[in-house]
Amino acid sequence: MLIQRLQISHIRNLSRASLPRLNRINVFCGINGSGKTSLLEALHLLIMGKSFRHAMVRPVLQEGEAECTVFAELSTSAGRLTLGAQRYRDGSKPLLKINGAPANALSELVELVPMQVLSADSFELILGGPGFRREFLDRGLFHVEPKFYPVWRLAQRALKQRNSLLRHGKISTDQIILWSREYARYGEEIDRMRRHYLDNLLPACHAVIAQLSPDAMVGLEATYSRGWSKDVALEHALIAGIEKDLQQGFTRQGPHRADLKIMIDEGTAAETLSRGQLKILAAGFHLAQTNLLHAKTGKKSILLVDDLSAELDRSHRQSLCSALEDSGLQVFVTSVEPEDLANCWSNTNDVEMFHVERGHITPLSEITQGN
Numbered sequence: 001m002l003i004q005r006l007q008i009s010h011i012r013n014l015s016r017a018s019l020p021r022l023n024r025i026n027v028f029c030g031i032n033g034s035g036k037t038s039l040l041e042a043l044h045l046l047i048m049g050k051s052f053r054h055a056m057v058r059p060v061l062q063e064g065e066a067e068c069t070v071f072a073e074l075s076t077s078a079g080r081l082t083l084g085a086q087r088y089r090d091g092s093k094p095l096l097k098i099n100g101a102p103a104n105a106l107s108e109l110v111e112l113v114p115m116q117v118l119s120a121d122s123f124e125l126i127l128g129g130p131g132f133r134r135e136f137l138d139r140g141l142f143h144v145e146p147k148f149y150p151v152w153r154l155a156q157r158a159l160k161q162r163n164s165l166l167r168h169g170k171i172s173t174d175q176i177i178l179w180s181r182e183y184a185r186y187g188e189e190i191d192r193m194r195r196h197y198l199d200n201l202l203p204a205c206h207a208v209i210a211q212l213s214p215d216a217m218v219g220l221e222a223t224y225s226r227g228w229s230k231d232v233a234l235e236h237a238l239i240a241g242i243e244k245d246l247q248q249g250f251t252r253q254g255p256h257r258a259d260l261k262i263m264i265d266e267g268t269a270a271e272t273l274s275r276g277q278l279k280i281l282a283a284g285f286h287l288a289q290t291n292l293l294h295a296k297t298g299k300k301s302i303l304l305v306d307d308l309s310a311e312l313d314r315s316h317r318q319s320l321c322s323a324l325e326d327s328g329l330q331v332f333v334t335s336v337e338p339e340d341l342a343n344c345w346s347n348t349n350d351v352e353m354f355h356v357e358r359g360h361i362t363p364l365s366e367i368t369q370g371n
């Protein structure tokens with residue numbers, strides 16, 4: 001899977017950008033505010049339906065414009081594929097097209113082209129609350145376990161119903177028991193799938209992190225806690241907890257309270273690690289997830305790495321670039337200074353460098369030829 005051609009209009013300061021020849025590794029360099037992250041946001045908007053920085057389309061849409069468009073042409077093992085997305089300021093339904101035909105749901109696109117982002121927000125995987133880690137796990141599961149998404153939706157529905165009854169207080173306990181059973185049924189399944197997924201993901205993480213930073217993360221441990229007591233079935237925990245849940249007005253136990261505790265020796269990784277080490281750790285988790293997806297399904301993700309050089313010394317920049325190269329995935333990388341990444345690639349035939357300036361994107365090769 002390779003995005004070969006990309007056209008963007010009206011995303012932030014990118015009025016019109018046309019990239020007719022993309023490579024496996026694409027590096028975008030330019031000064032602050034030139035439009036590098038905007039380009040990654042455009043790719044994310046196309047595949048995931050929104051920017052990775054904002055949930056709403058409004059901040060991403062160029063000021064004064066009513067709509068934005070992203071179009072990509074991809075080569076896949078099954079042949080040529082085109083994807084198009086158009087989003088509107090007035091809130092009209094987004095237009096999505098796969099090979100020229102309207103796509104029924106965004107999940108079609110997400111399933112077709114898995115995408116992984118490493119940006120300043122990726123620190124949240126370690127520094128943020130449990131919700132970030134659950135979302136990370138569930139996103140990985142969505143791609144490798146076909147049963148996960150339908151079960152997750154049924155669990156969400158049951159949890160919503162149960163919480164709504166709890167909030168309204170004095171309704172028959174029978175109804176709450178009914179929805180407790182329903183939530184327990186799917187919640188146990190989610191927990192089983194998450195644990196199975198982690199059995200594969202965690203060794204993969206250790207392997208990638210050892211490659212990225214051989215010495216720094218000795219003693220790294222990740223422990224999953226499922227969101228309710230180890231010794232009881234979820235159904236039992238939920239029914240036994242109804243009184244207290246009624247007092248609190250929400251469901252206190254279940255897979256929606258699960259977490260992955262990431263520790264270095266005795267301390268939490270969040271408290272122990274430096275910024276650069278945190279970045280390496282987050283990169284390790286993301287790369288392990290994409291490698292696992294590839295191993296399990298043959299699907300190749302697209303990786304977006306925003307500001308790769310930030311926080312990293314030369315040796316860690318080099319090892320992250322090598323890991324990206326070894327992954328065999330298509331990568332879109334941004335960096336302020338081209339020199340920071342200039343000598344980090346072993347096969348320069350796979351690398352295309354672009355210069356970004358005030359919303360204009362030009363391949364470096366064209367600039368050099370022009371001189």
Ligand SMILES: Nc1ncnc2c1ncn2[C@@H]1O[C@H](COP(=O)(O)OP(=O)(O)OP(=O)(O)O)[C@@H](O)[C@H]1O
Pocket residue numbers: 011012013030031032033034035036037038039058059060061062063336
């Ligand atoms: N809705 C918008 N319409 C037009 N321009 C916008 C909009 N939102 C942001 N911009 C501008 O787009 C420019 C590019 O922002 P972007 O985040 O892509 O820069 P960058 O190259 O990633 O910079 P940095 O190196 O600081 O990360 C900024 O100058 C910003 O002011």
Ligand SMILES: [Mg+2]
Pocket residue numbers: 036037038306307
């Ligand atoms: Mg940026």
